[in-house]
Amino acid sequence: MKKLFIELFGTYFLVLIIGLSSGNPIAVGFGLMVLVYCGAHISGAHYNPAVTLAMLLQKEISPLDSIKYFLSQTLGSTLAALSICLMNTNMQVQPVLGDSIYPIFFSEIIFTFLLVFVILNVATHPNLKGNSFYGLAIGLTVMAGIFSVGPISGAVFNPAVSLGPSIIDIVTGNGISHYFLWYYIVFPLIGSILAVLSFKFLLSNK
Numbered sequence: 001m002k003k004l005f006i007e008l009f010g011t012y013f014l015v016l017i018i019g020l021s022s023g024n025p026i027a028v029g030f031g032l033m034v035l036v037y038c039g040a041h042i043s044g045a046h047y048n049p050a051v052t053l054a055m056l057l058q059k060e061i062s063p064l065d066s067i068k069y070f071l072s073q074t075l076g077s078t079l080a081a082l083s084i085c086l087m088n089t090n091m092q093v094q095p096v097l098g099d100s101i102y103p104i105f106f107s108e109i110i111f112t113f114l115l116v117f118v119i120l121n122v123a124t125h126p127n128l129k130g131n132s133f134y135g136l137a138i139g140l141t142v143m144a145g146i147f148s149v150g151p152i153s154g155a156v157f158n159p160a161v162s163l164g165p166s167i168i169d170i171v172t173g174n175g176i177s178h179y180f181l182w183y184y185i186v187f188p189l190i191g192s193i194l195a196v197l198s199f200k201f202l203l204s205n206k
Helices: 002-021 025-039 049-057 063-084 102-125 132-154 159-172 177-203
Strands: none
Touching: 002 063, 002 102, 002 159, 025 132, 025 159, 049 102, 049 159, 049 177, 102 132, 102 159, 102 177, 159 177
């Protein structure tokens, strides 16, 4: 239960920071860093279904626990989106729409890949286990990603960040986040899988 509480807590505050700061890269990056240091020793501080998927594929977490993590992350995100709604503001998770989906597709995949690859290295690599800089590395990766592709895809890299606002949109009948939900589920999960494959190659003897 403690692990699930931390996943809910961390995802809640991550989404709250994203929503209230309008995705400000510095606020999100440093906010995530603080939340990672707060919860990593308890749950691993995933706060992101794409990270949980990677840890599942790496056998760092069991299938049952991964499902529980997904549910906790979704609940945390939904509560955050509800909190933002109660503050009389509106969190919309959407890309910058253009003539093609491919820039959004590519942006979410490559920067989720980078985020998950960094996490696997700083949190699970045998040569780096026990380091004290993991939170800084993760937060700065997200910050760099938002600065880089925020104007293209919205720089989500995390299905939970879109799930909560989409659920609140559907319940309240306001907002358009849910129209783009599949972007932020499919593309980050593809990036996560590619990161796991790359990490396995890095650890292989070939």
